[in-house]
Amino acid sequence: xxxxxxxxxVSGSPGQSITISCTGTSSDVGxxxxxxxxxxxxxxxxxxxxxxxSNRPSGVSNRFSGSKSGNTASLTISGLRxxxxxxxxxxxxxxxxxxxxxxxxxxxxx
Amino acid sequence: xxxxxxxxxxxxxxxxxLSLTCTVSGDSFSSYYWSWIRQxxxxxxxxxxxxxxxxxxxxxxxxxxxxxxxxxxxxxQLSLRLNSVTAAVTALYYCARGxxxxxxxxxxxxxxxxx
Numbered sequence: 543x544x545x546x547x548x549x550x551x552v553s554g555s556p557g558q559s560i561t562i563s564c565t566g567t568s569s570d571v572g573x574x575x576x577x578x579x580x581x582x583x584x585x586x587x588x589x590x591x592x593x594x595x596s597n598r599p600s601g602v603s604n605r606f607s608g609s610k611s612g613n614t615a616s617l618t619i620s621g622l623r624x625x626x627x628x629x630x631x632x633x634x635x636x637x638x639x640x641x642x643x644x645x646x647x648x649x650x651x652x
Numbered sequence: 653x654x655x656x657x658x659x660x661x662x663x664x665x666x667x668x669x670l671s672l673t674c675t676v677s678g679d680s681f682s683s684y685y686w687s688w689i690r691q692x693x694x695x696x697x698x699x700x701x702x703x704x705x706x707x708x709x710x711x712x713x714x715x716x717x718x719x720x721x722x723x724x725x726x727x728x729q730l731s732l733r734l735n736s737v738t739a740a741v742t743a744l745y746y747c748a749r750g751x752x753x754x755x756x757x758x759x760x761x762x763x764x765x766x767x
Contacts, residue, residue, distance in 0.1 A: 543713065545696065578753035580697070587746060587760055588697065593753035631697050635752055640712055641699040 546571065546632055546644035553650040554622045562647045564615040564632030570642055572613035576635035579608055579617045583628045591630075592617060619649070627651045654679040656747050656758035664765050670737050674730040674747030674758055681728045682706065685751035688721060688732045690743040691760075698743075700732065702751040710751070741765045 547565040554560040564571065564579075571577060575595045580588035590599050592608035595615065605620045615634070619626055632644035660672035674686070688700040701711035703721045711719050720733040730747055742765050748754035 576752050580754075587757040588754070589757075590753060590755045593755075599755055633697075633699070633753070638713055639710060641752065643697040643699065646696040 543570075543636060543638060543640060543642050546634060546642055548630075548632060548644040548647045550645070551648045551650065553652055554619075555652045556622055556624065558622050559618060559620045560622060560649065562617045562619075562630055562632075562649070564617070564634075564644045566613050566615075566634055566642070568613060569638070570613075570634040570636040571610065571615050573637055574635045575610065577608065577610060577615040578633045579606075579615075580631045580633070581626075581628045582631065588631065622651055624651050654749065654756050656749070656756060658745060658747050658758045658761035660745070660761045660763060662762065662764065664737055664741075664763060665767050666738055666765055667736055670732070670734040670741060670763060670765075672732040672745055672747075672761060672763070674732075676728045676730065676749075679749075681723070682725055684749050686721075686723065686730045687748050687751055687754060688730075689746045689748055689754070689757075691746070692740075692743040700734075700745075703730065704751070737765045739765050 577595045579592040582588045595610045596608040630647045655677045657675045685704045687702040718735045744760040746760045747758045749756040
């Protein structure tokens with residue numbers, strides 16, 4: 543099972559919106575609405591930001607939103623803030639009854 | 653408040669068996685899926701597997717032949733065993749609640765494979 547493809551880095555200025563893509567195949571992202579997104583600050587455990595493509599857990603800012611089209615899922619961060627600078631990972635359920643993470647994206651706030 | 657705490661040996665020799673424990677506090681252990689996820693230094697996340705209801709397990713196909721996840725409900729502990737380890741097993745190992753999405757994570761325990 544190959545990792546989902548994410549851009550290595552994305553950057554934006556405070557207040558801007560950025561979008562991180564997560565590209566899989568018809569065997570994972572394209573087949574199920576079971577995509578989740580995680581934020582990871584250096585030295586910290588990942589934190590769930592989005593589940594089931596577009597649902598936000600309680601406590602997660604509504605500046606974070608998720609969507610999916612075909613084999614590609616996306617995470618959008620609106621009103622970018624300094625504290626959003628972190629690594630972001632997507633995850634999807636697969637037709638092999640397993641789970642695969644994305645390659646990870648480093649978000650830099652300029 | 654639910655808390656997860658991983659523990660383990662830190663250093664394992666090649667070809668030996670890695671054994672880790674995750675102690676769960678503040679929650680009903682038997683009501684959820686519990687997973688292990690790892691992260692090699694400077695790299696991305698990899699799902700290892702999950703257990704549900706003390707008996708139902710599901711493992712990453714790439715690790716299936718070498719991994720065992722079990723629980724001790726009397727101690728509220730989740731365990732991971734990985735046989736015949738190599739340097740590729742060196743990683744930060746997390747336990748997390750859930751399967752498919754993981755809302756609660758431990759802080760992770762670092763395992764290094766070296767002779």
